[in-house]
Amino acid sequence: MPVAKAYTRAELDGLVACPACDALHRRVDVPVGSRSRCLRCHTVLTAPRNSAMTQIVMLAATGVVLMVAAMVFPFLSIDARGFSQNSSVLDAVMAFSDGIMLPLSIATVALIVFLPLLRLGAVIYALAPMAIGYAPAKGAARAFRLAQALKPWAMAEIFIIGVAVALVKIAGLATLTIGPAFWAFAALALVMALKDTLMCRLTVWKTLEQRRLS
């Protein structure tokens, strides 16, 4: 093993380690729109996008609006032999909230409403000031780290598939009709996916660092 040498901050910042396999690479300026990959394991290192910061914030804000719409408008209505019932997203996951099933309802609300909202909020908090040219807000680094950590736990898109399966399962017993909130939710899943493809981790952190120092 080579003897460890002391690097200066500038030397360190000129290097980048692959997050998946730890291989060191020289940090090169990647043209906007293309991406650089690890030589050894092919993990994407950077993928800068043009004016991504503004677009990410706009998409995150759109996501928040869609989530509010999904909460307010009717989500599903059910009809069976004269009985009919309308429900919102919250009704759909919280109506059955007694006894041992309460944790299930709470977990569902967390995965499809609370954590996605928290994640969108954290992204907006961390990036919005920079998107309009200001220095990042206090705690922006922590907010963005939170947004990264929450990624696997925000499950809006999986919930959409769950609703589709539920529609088929109940088809023989009752008629389920989907309302506008369902479409708001589907759009939300799409917006979040688009936002994640635009968000290049290294670029965001680099910008956070530069703006904090200036």
Next chain:
Amino acid sequence: MEDPGTTATILTAREAGLVACTGCGRLDHIGEPTCSLCGASLDSRDEQSLQKVWAWMIAGLIAYIPANLYPMLETETLGRVSDSTIIGGVIELIHHGSWGVAAIVFVASVVIPIGKFLAIMFLAYSIKHPDRTSSLTRQHLYEAVEFIGRWSMIDVFVVAILSSLVHLGSVVNVNPGIAAVSFALSVAFTMLSAQSFDSRQIWDADRRVAA
């Protein structure tokens, strides 16, 4: 190995005496406790990684057993109550002719969880006992596990939706079964297991063999 020429010339951050922040990618010297950019704690390798992987995975396996034995849903139709397990639900869908949806539920609730258990076990085992599977293949397997694992939650959401929505007086009522809770826990535990895995160890083992 794909390209021995390139692999031999690659230097890892650890070999250079550096540690990369898993949060923001910033490099620092090994021994630095926290990242100076994002504040995350720095670890060249997560030494407890494998222990955490096994612990969460065993928890996930234990929770997966009742998830299959007990009912996910209890449907009450005009006074008649019928239970359905995960597999029972799939069979019911097939009887209704909904092959596509049956396939989705079967893949999400059976194929993915079992595939995930096997994949994580193999990855964790291969760190200590390297075999002929290339590091690149194992890296791709790990990425697939991380990407696909969360989709197992589908059936939990189906149960949550149906059991809270379908309460129509004496006509039809749907209640969740205990398996829904244990299945949700099983998915969460295996997600934590996969997240605990430090993929850099795949490549370290590879270098020890090559050296």
